[in-house]
Amino acid sequence: MPGPSTKRESCRAGGMGKKERAEERQQRREERLQEIARLRQIPYTDAQRWWSSETIAVVTGSNRGIGYEIARSLAAHGLTVILAARDPDKGDEAKKSLQDEGLEVVFHQLDVCDSASVEQFANWITVMYGGIDILVNNAGVNFNLGFENSVEFAEEVMATNYFGTRRMIETMIPLMKPSASGARIVNVSSRLGRLNGRRNRLGDVNLRNKLAVEESLSEEVIEATINKFLEQVKDGSWISGGWPQNFTDYSVSKLAVNAYTRLMAKKNSDRPEGHKIFINCFCPGWVKTAMTGWQGNISAEEAADTGVWVALQPTEPTTGNFFAERREISF
Numbered sequence: 001m002p003g004p005s006t007k008r009e010s011c012r013a014g015g016m017g018k019k020e021r022a023e024e025r026q027q028r029r030e031e032r033l034q035e036i037a038r039l040r041q042i043p044y045t046d047a048q049r050w051w052s053s054e055t056i057a058v059v060t061g062s063n064r065g066i067g068y069e070i071a072r073s074l075a076a077h078g079l080t081v082i083l084a085a086r087d088p089d090k091g092d093e094a095k096k097s098l099q100d101e102g103l104e105v106v107f108h109q110l111d112v113c114d115s116a117s118v119e120q121f122a123n124w125i126t127v128m129y130g131g132i133d134i135l136v137n138n139a140g141v142n143f144n145l146g147f148e149n150s151v152e153f154a155e156e157v158m159a160t161n162y163f164g165t166r167r168m169i170e171t172m173i174p175l176m177k178p179s180a181s182g183a184r185i186v187n188v189s190s191r192l193g194r195l196n197g198r199r200n201r202l203g204d205v206n207l208r209n210k211l212a213v214e215e216s217l218s219e220e221v222i223e224a225t226i227n228k229f230l231e232q233v234k235d236g237s238w239i240s241g242g243w244p245q246n247f248t249d250y251s252v253s254k255l256a257v258n259a260y261t262r263l264m265a266k267k268n269s270d271r272p273e274g275h276k277i278f279i280n281c282f283c284p285g286w287v288k289t290a291m292t293g294w295q296g297n298i299s300a301e302e303a304a305d306t307g308v309w310v311a312l313q314p315t316e317p318t319t320g321n322f323f324a325e326r327r328e329i330s331f
């Protein structure tokens with residue numbers, strides 16, 4: 001409940017300059033990160049630990065960066081992790097480095113853009129484990145750094161970030177194991193794909209509403225949005241098309257991932273007890289990985305935290321939500 005002090009703060013904020021507001025935001029963020037560092041030290045209790053070494057978690061694109069740290073953390077919590085990577089050499093190396101830490105990790109090749117690779121992966125999972133409990137859709141690409149905003153690789157960005165995620169979800173849902181605690185899907189997304197963010201949002205209010213409202217949201221609407229963007233990329237009209245202004249192709253792809261998360265959560269919301277699947281997404285923040293050219297303000301290990309926290313939600317997991325820094329945020 002906003003009390004008088006909150007009001008006073010917002011009055012103060014109203015009188016603040018840009019620099020002071022940025023400093024205040026930065027301070028709040030640092031305090032939250034410290035709080036999370038403290039929360040990470042608190043071990044899950046036996047009652048909270050619904051998982052065991054028989055619990056199978058797949059993390060896509062986990063040979064490096066945030067995916068690697070998610071795989072590492074899930075394995076450290078005692079789950080069996082399938083480290084999936086498109087390049088067998090990189091995947092094998094990452095697996096070995098985690099195994100050297102004594103973690104239970106198995107590597108399998110997986111290119112989320114390649115239907116044959118995804119099918120082969122699913123067949124292998126079925127034979128080896130009979131199914132999975134957790135899917136973390138982490139594999140992603142972004143070809144811009146800093147203030148760049150090229151759309152040269154827009155098709156690849158959509159193919160990987162949105163269609164790759166969708167292909168994995170469609171393929172893996174039938175393989176999700178029945179369990180009392182429910183299976184979980186976590187999509188690694190970004191605040192850049194927010195529908196109603198203060199900045200970087202879609203200019204077309206009708207399209208924004210269509211994607212926001214449950215009744216009108218569908219795979220067709222999401223795909224039509226992507227196709228419209230890609231057509232405008234081809235004919236050069238995308239700049240004035242009302243798309244997000246920063247990292248435009250990447251932002252559109254993550255906007256699609258967010259919408260798809262909500263859609264799939266809704267579609268799977270009436271599964272019977274014992275067959276539930278909880279589907280959420282999260283933004284890891286601005287992270288020091290290859291994707292950002294090692295810019296960013298947090299490490300991949302810190303960035304992995306919220307994803308792992310969402311995947312391991314102990315009781316009554318939420319579904320269809322968007323998280324950042326262990327808190328729900330708006331789409």
Ligand SMILES: NC(=O)c1ccc[n+]([C@@H]2O[C@H](COP(=O)([O-])OP(=O)(O)OC[C@H]3O[C@@H](n4cnc5c(N)ncnc54)[C@H](OP(=O)(O)O)[C@@H]3O)[C@@H](O)[C@H]2O)c1
Nearest residue numbers: 061065066086111112113138139140190286287289290291
């Ligand atoms: N870094 C950030 O600030 C930030 C912020 C918000 C969201 N994210 C999201 O976090 C996720 C991880 O990013 P990151 O920062 O850790 O970047 P990263 O270090 O570049 O890692 C991306 C991973 O995805 C893999 N990948 C790319 N295309 C693939 C495909 N077709 N099939 C399978 N794997 C594929 C890469 O494999 P290769 O090694 O073979 O290329 C790599 O392992 C992405 O979804 C990204 O959009 C990152």
